[in-house]
Amino acid sequence: MKVRRSDRLIDMTRYLLERPHTLIPLTFFSKRYESAKSSISEDLAIVRRTFAQRQTGILETVPGAAGGVRYIPIMGEDEAENFIAAMSKRLSETDRLLPGGYVYLSDLLGTPSVLRQIGRLIATQYREAHVDAVMTVATKGIPIAQSVSQYLNVPFVIVRRDSKITEGSTVSVNYVSGSSARIEKMELSKRSLPANSRVLIVDDFMKGGGTVNGMKALIDEFNAKMVGITVFAEGKFDGDRMVSEYTSLIRVDKVDTKANTLHATAGNFLDQNRQLLEVAGQ
Amino acid sequence: MKVRRSDRLIDMTRYLLERPHTLIPLTFFSKRYESAKSSISEDLAIVRRTFAQRQTGILETVPGAAGGVRYIPIMGEDEAENFIAAMSKRLSETDRLLPGGYVYLSDLLGTPSVLRQIGRLIATQYREAHVDAVMTVATKGIPIAQSVSQYLNVPFVIVRRDSKITEGSTVSVNYVSGSSARIEKMELSKRSLPANSRVLIVDDFMKGGGTVNGMKALIDEFNAKMVGITVFAEGKFDGDRMVSEYTSLIRVDKVDTKANTLHATAGNFLDQNRQLLEVAGQ
Numbered sequence: 365m366k367v368r369r370s371d372r373l374i375d376m377t378r379y380l381l382e383r384p385h386t387l388i389p390l391t392f393f394s395k396r397y398e399s400a401k402s403s404i405s406e407d408l409a410i411v412r413r414t415f416a417q418r419q420t421g422i423l424e425t426v427p428g429a430a431g432g433v434r435y436i437p438i439m440g441e442d443e444a445e446n447f448i449a450a451m452s453k454r455l456s457e458t459d460r461l462l463p464g465g466y467v468y469l470s471d472l473l474g475t476p477s478v479l480r481q482i483g484r485l486i487a488t489q490y491r492e493a494h495v496d497a498v499m500t501v502a503t504k505g506i507p508i509a510q511s512v513s514q515y516l517n518v519p520f521v522i523v524r525r526d527s528k529i530t531e532g533s534t535v536s537v538n539y540v541s542g543s544s545a546r547i548e549k550m551e552l553s554k555r556s557l558p559a560n561s562r563v564l565i566v567d568d569f570m571k572g573g574g575t576v577n578g579m580k581a582l583i584d585e586f587n588a589k590m591v592g593i594t595v596f597a598e599g600k601f602d603g604d605r606m607v608s609e610y611t612s613l614i615r616v617d618k619v620d621t622k623a624n625t626l627h628a629t630a631g632n633f634l635d636q637n638r639q640l641l642e643v644a645g646q
Numbered sequence: 647m648k649v650r651r652s653d654r655l656i657d658m659t660r661y662l663l664e665r666p667h668t669l670i671p672l673t674f675f676s677k678r679y680e681s682a683k684s685s686i687s688e689d690l691a692i693v694r695r696t697f698a699q700r701q702t703g704i705l706e707t708v709p710g711a712a713g714g715v716r717y718i719p720i721m722g723e724d725e726a727e728n729f730i731a732a733m734s735k736r737l738s739e740t741d742r743l744l745p746g747g748y749v750y751l752s753d754l755l756g757t758p759s760v761l762r763q764i765g766r767l768i769a770t771q772y773r774e775a776h777v778d779a780v781m782t783v784a785t786k787g788i789p790i791a792q793s794v795s796q797y798l799n800v801p802f803v804i805v806r807r808d809s810k811i812t813e814g815s816t817v818s819v820n821y822v823s824g825s826s827a828r829i830e831k832m833e834l835s836k837r838s839l840p841a842n843s844r845v846l847i848v849d850d851f852m853k854g855g856g857t858v859n860g861m862k863a864l865i866d867e868f869n870a871k872m873v874g875i876t877v878f879a880e881g882k883f884d885g886d887r888m889v890s891e892y893t894s895l896i897r898v899d900k901v902d903t904k905a906n907t908l909h910a911t912a913g914n915f916l917d918q919n920r921q922l923l924e925v926a927g928q
Contacts, residue, residue: 373652374696377659382762414656466812470835474801479792480664502785503804504812510761510792519756522785526808530748530786530851553752569812 367397372407380411380423380435384487385517389432408433419443436491437515439484441634441641447481448630451614455597455628465619467597467626469568473507482613483511486566486594489611489637490516493591496561497521499583501550501575504568508596512566521556523579525549535585539578540606550578552586559587570595573607580607598631611636649679654689662693662705662717666769667799671714690715701725718773719797721766723916723923729763730912733896737879737910747901749879749908751850755789764895765793768848768876771893771919772798775873778843779803781865783832783857786850790878794848803838805861807831817867821860822888832860834868841869852877855889862889880913893918 367375376393393404412423419440423433439447451472454460460468472478486508498520500509506522513520524531525548536551557563565579576593583590598612600619612631619626634641649657658675675686694705701722705715721729733754736742742750754760768790780802782791788804795802806813807830818833839845847861858875865872880894882901894913901908916923 370651370655370692371696371699373655374659374693375700375702377656378663378700378702381660381663410652411656414653417653418657418660420657420660462811462814464811468812468814468835468837470804470813470838471801474795474803474838476796476799476801480796503788503806503810506785506788507792510789513756514758514762517758519753519758521756522752524785528785529744529746530750531752532744532750553750555750556752556756 366399369403369407372397372399372404373410376407376411380433383517384421384435384437384515385491387426387432387434389430392432437484437487438491439481439488439641441638443481444485444488444637444641445634447485448613448634451478452628452630455614455616456626458625461619461621461624461626463621465599465621467569467599467616469504469597473504473568473596479507479511482508482596483513483515485613485633486512487515488640489594489633490564490592491640493564494562495564495591497557497588498564498566499523499552499557499579500566501525501579505566508566508568512564516564521552523550523552523582527551535582537578537581537585539574539581541572541574548574548578550575550582552582557583557586557588561586561588562591563588564591565593567595569597569599570605570607570610570612571599571601572603573601573605573610576610577606594633595631597628648681651685651689654679654681654686655692658689658693662715665799666703666717666719666797667773669708669714669716671712674714719766719769720773721763721770721923723920725763726767726770726919726923727916729767730895730916733760734910734912737896737898738908740907743901743903743906743908745903747881747903749851749881749898751786751879755786755850755878761789761793764790764878765795765797767895767915768794769797770922771876771915772846772874773922775846776844777846777873779839779870780846780848781805781834781839781861782848783807783861787848790848790850794846798846803834805832805834805864809833817864819860819863819867821856821863823854823856830856830860832857832864834864839865839868839870843868843870844873845870846873847875849877851879851881852887852889852892852894853881853883854885855883855887855892858892859888876915877913879910 421438422436498509498513501523509520531553533554534551593610597614615631616628703720704718780791780795783805791802813835815836816833875892879896897913898910
């Protein structure tokens with residue numbers, strides 16, 4: 365039975381949102397709704413316009429016999445600025461300050477709406493980077509990796525500091541923990557990352573950059589390629605960071621453990637990514 | 647400017663999908679699209695019909711001045727059966743068998759499409775359970791907890807076996823690891839779970855049930871209430887399980903470490919939840 369336009373638009377929207385960065389042939393929709401390709405093209409033009417106006421994302425058209433449409437999630441500049449400002453405010457809350465100048469983040473990194481926004485924001489940055497896998501280190505980086513992986517629609521892999529029997533054979537590297545200058549070890553299941561993968565590193569918090577540096581070494585061991593590093597928050601660090609090129613959404617710029625206060629502000633994300641935050645309108 | 651119906655339907659669908667289990671007043675949409683409430687009601691009737699037909703979920707209407715609509719994600723029975731059959735097949739793959747009869751799951755639990763389906767399936771089971779928080783234990787349960795939390799739109803909390811400075815003050819319990827009969831310790835950040843919360847426990851794999859039992863003890867320590875236990879896979883266990891009431895999506899029923907083979911089949915999920923898997927039609 366032929367499906368009405370209104371029903372097609374609703375189901376099409378849902379179908380596309382669940383499959384970001386995936387090429388879907390027009391013939392698929394044509395069959396699904398028993399409708400002519402010309403009608404489907406008109407539908408998609410409406411979806412494209414609404415997605416652009418509401419800054420939901422870009423609906424790319426790939427022409428030709430092997431073509432179709434592809435939904436690319438984007439966060440617009442206004443929404444990105446508002447989100448980062450809101451998070452900076454949350455991270456400045458006094459009761460987040462922990463002994464040693466650490467910051468409590470578990471509530472934010474367990475909240476679905478926050479994770480959706482972090483994921484969409486970081487996926488916007490790497491939307492043209494052809495990422496094959498997102499990498500993070502257990503435990504607190506996982507929610508971020510998973511959310512980015514949903515919006516880029518690629519797998520994520522979890523590096524561990526402790527050995528677990530459930531990972532099978534692993535490859536391990538030693539790394540210098542930047543904050544404490546200790547030698548530590550991290551490992552990744554051997555079968556989790558194919559050679560030549562393009563890997564995006566994400567984490568919740570970066571101080572000296574030692575952990576991120578360890579992940580870079582692991583990527584080399586797998587003969588894979590790192591395409592970028594983005595952390596939710598960077599902390600204050602006195603001395604040379606082990607990583608120079610990275611992106612941070614938030615920067616904790618003042619920590620006073622005596623007065624028990626801290627302050628957070630925007631990281632370098634916005635300045636680095638202005639261009640990518642613009643949704644091409646019609 | 648008044649927004650056309652087609653544009654409204656697309657944006658409304660997106661808006662609802664991103665906010666499951668959230669009551670949205672009709673006046674919100676009416677303002678957002680500068681359209682009469684009667685038009686919005688008609689729009690929502692179309693969305694409701696399409697969501698039901700495509701088994702996307704239920705669009706609940708709450709009447710009255712404080713009313714509105716609420717999107718409840720559901721997985722239909724057919725899709726649930728197909729997904730569980732597909733996963734059983736994947737879990738029967740010989741190369742997943744690890745020493746000690748463990749099963750390698752990290753690839754599946756790092757794949758966005760698999761996690762979306764697990765999340766939607768478990769959220770279907772607890773859609774009327776008024777869950778306040780999803781609980782799991784680090785590391786491998788996290789992706790499942792996060793995905794369920796997205797579809798129920800409630801926070802998730804991560805119990806840890808190792809102490810980390812970034813969690814602040816914690817509450818800990820000792821528990822007996824069922825598989826190895828060792829006494830171990832797990833802890834949860836004190837501020838992460840309010841008293842009287844209704845908590846859903848999820849995990850990736852259950853053998854003796856010791857870990858799940860530990861989480862039950864933790865929930866008691868927080869004066870919270872457990873509303874259910876659902877695991878992705880249950881393994882073979884000789885002896886009495888420490889947990890009797892639980893749901894499993896998959897059951898690994900045969901493991902032969904000598905011949906290096908294993909076999910998985912459907913767990914008790916489908917039998918327990920037939921009724922909840924039916925999407926109320928028009």
